[in-house]
Amino acid sequence: xxxxxxxxxxxxxxxxxxxxxxxxxxxxxxxxxxxxxxxxxxxxxxxxxxxxxxxxxxxxxxxxxxxxxxxxxxxxxxxxxxxxxxxxxxxxxxxxxxxxxxxxxxxxxxxxxxxxxxxxxxxxxxxxxxxxxxxxxxxxxxxxxx
Amino acid sequence: xxxxxxxxxxxxxxxxxxxxxxxxxxxxxxxxxxxxxxxxxxxxxxxxxxxxxxxxxxxxxxxxxxxxxxxxxxxxxxxxxxxxxxxxxxxxxxxxxxxxxxxxxxxxxxxxxxxxxxxxxxxxxxxxxxxxxx
Numbered sequence: 001x002x003x004x005x006x007x008x009x010x011x012x013x014x015x016x017x018x019x020x021x022x023x024x025x026x027x028x029x030x031x032x033x034x035x036x037x038x039x040x041x042x043x044x045x046x047x048x049x050x051x052x053x054x055x056x057x058x059x060x061x062x063x064x065x066x067x068x069x070x071x072x073x074x075x076x077x078x079x080x081x082x083x084x085x086x087x088x089x090x091x092x093x094x095x096x097x098x099x100x101x102x103x104x105x106x107x108x109x110x111x112x113x114x115x116x117x118x119x120x121x122x123x124x125x126x127x128x129x130x131x132x133x134x135x136x137x138x139x140x141x142x143x144x145x146x
Numbered sequence: 147x148x149x150x151x152x153x154x155x156x157x158x159x160x161x162x163x164x165x166x167x168x169x170x171x172x173x174x175x176x177x178x179x180x181x182x183x184x185x186x187x188x189x190x191x192x193x194x195x196x197x198x199x200x201x202x203x204x205x206x207x208x209x210x211x212x213x214x215x216x217x218x219x220x221x222x223x224x225x226x227x228x229x230x231x232x233x234x235x236x237x238x239x240x241x242x243x244x245x246x247x248x249x250x251x252x253x254x255x256x257x258x259x260x261x262x263x264x265x266x267x268x269x270x271x272x273x274x275x276x277x278x279x280x
Contacts, residue, residue: 008258014156042198043220043221043223044193045191045193045196045205045207045215045273046190046191046193046271047189047190047191047209047271048189049190050189051255062224062225063222063223063224063225064222064224064225067224075187077239079187084224084229085229086229087231088231090231091149104210106188106189112276113276114189114272115148115187115273116187116211119150119151119211
């Protein structure tokens with residue numbers, strides 16, 4: 001697979017990827033992560049992509065460090081792990097402080113678009129902590145999983 | 147398309163604006179933002195205002211349905227930005243107190259000052275990518 005640039009030349013649907021690798025991928029606890037950014041020097045504020053290639057999780061960083069991860073199932077967007085900001089749920093007022101992961105779940109619709117499974121964020125499940133916790137900590141040692 | 151339930155504060159805001167718009171552009175803004183929040187969930191983000199397109203270098207990014215990131219500066223890369231949960235909170239941000247601009251304006255004041263001419267409703271990257279609404 002090489003240094004990441006090889007498999008990053010095309011996205012899941014065979015198109016030339018609009019993202020670029022910031023460092024070689026890491027494998028932690030059997031999960032492959034990759035720090036990436038949108039190509040180009042201008043900040044478009046685009047989030048991590050709909051689809052992955054060979055990585056299980058893509059990471060995004062800003063001036064404050066690695067701040068978000070997006071996990072994929074079958075190469076399709078599935079979970080967002082975000083700890084870059086304080087999040088408040090609308091229905092129950094539950095707060096997730098900055099630095100603590102809150103999770104959003106996505107599903108792909110029949111027409112190819114993605115929508116959230118729930119309007120509300122939740123904490124990481126035990127299974128998610130076991131699978132993704134080590135790689136989240138590897139990329140951002142200060143992150144609180146729950 | 148499923149209709150997303152808005153925060154109560156945004157429901158009240160949108161209701162309070164009906165018949166009280168200060169300009170055609172303001173009416174367009176609130177109608178467009180209501181539609182986006184209710185029907186355009188975005189996973190890739192929706193760049194409402196770009197820092198490259200106004201002298202104060204302010205940017206406004208909509209995430210999911212109604213979360214907003216408001217920041218300032220080209221190349222600041224997240225160093226100067228606030229993340230809020232709905233449009234009401236975003237519009238109430240005081241850009242002077244945040245150190246974004248040198249005059250005392252909320253984001254809403256700032257948008258009115260330029261009569262919303264900096265707003266672009268066509269940069270929901272989900273739609274650009276897919277050609278469809280989520």
